[in-house]
Amino acid sequence: MRISSLGDNAVILSFGDVISEELNLKSIVLCQKFADDPFSGFIEAAPAYASASVFYDVMAVRKAYPEYRSASAAVASIVEQLCKRLSASDPIEMRPIEIPVSFDPVSALDLRDASALCGLSPDEFLNIFLGKTYRVFMLGFLPGFAYMGSVDERIAVPRRSKPRTKVPKGSVGVAGFQTGIYPRDSPGGWQLIGRTELELFDPNRSEPCVFRPGDEVRFVNIAK
Structure with missing residues (x-):
């Protein structure tokens, strides 16, 4: 475990440097x-x-914890103390979410090539992809973009050698052991294997993002 400053108004606690459901659960x-x-x-x-x-808030922390030499030191101490009380049995809401996806050729722009890289047919690739439940590890990159995993090693294709300047909104992508959905048109280099019409981010909703870290996601083929 390592705690360090992140700019002048944040600290970052690192449990490790690998993609791990166990470490991710601690973070959540x-x-x-x-x-x-x-x-x-x-x-x-x-x-x-x-x-x-x-x-x-630096000033609020300094006012509340004057015994520390800095706001960063105060928050680092608070984080460290809380970490000591974390338990594997601590409850967390892990919501099941189903995402309807179209895997037709217009939506699955890279499915054929990605399947070939794995030595599989497109149907075999999709059967493996649809057979798993994916953890939302974190949100980032774009508002509403969820980094999910872990993708089965048989279909863990690398990113495209040449990223697209525009990935269509709703595209489902795979990159190594990660999968995710582009919540809006964006540049991107992930292999696109399908597309959903679900609105993943809406700032006018009470909860703008569909996903939260810890959610358990399954993709559903709307053609079946």
């Missing part, structure tokens, strides 16, 4: 505990694959 639980019981000056906590970033 830590962030949830801060959200449920925030310290004075707390703004937000965001989990990643094996780390958590905790953002704070």
Whole structure:
């Protein structure tokens, strides 16, 4: 475990440097505990694959914890103390979510090539992809973009050698052991194997993002 400063108003706690459901769960639980019981000056906590970033108001922290030499030192101490109380049995809401996806040739722009890279037919590739439930590890890159995994090693294709300047909104992509959905038109280099019409991000909703870290996602072929 390592705690370090992240700019002048955040600290980052690293549990490791690998993609791990166990380490990711620790990150999610830590962030949830801060959200449920925030310290004075707390703004937000965001989990990643094996780390958590905790953002704070510098002046509010300095006022609430004057015994520390800096706001960063105060928050680092708070994070460290909470980590010592984390338990594998700490509850976390892991919502099941189904995503309807079209895998027709117009939507699955890279499916044939990605399948060939794996020595599989497109149907075999999709059967493997649809046979798993995927953990939302974190949100990032674009508003509403969820990094999910882990993709079966048989279909863990690399990114495209030449990224697209425009990936269509709703495209489902695979890159190594990760999968994700582009919530809007965007440049991108992931292998596109399908597309959903689901609106993944809407700032006017009470909860703008469809996904939360910890969600368990299954993709459903709407053609069946």
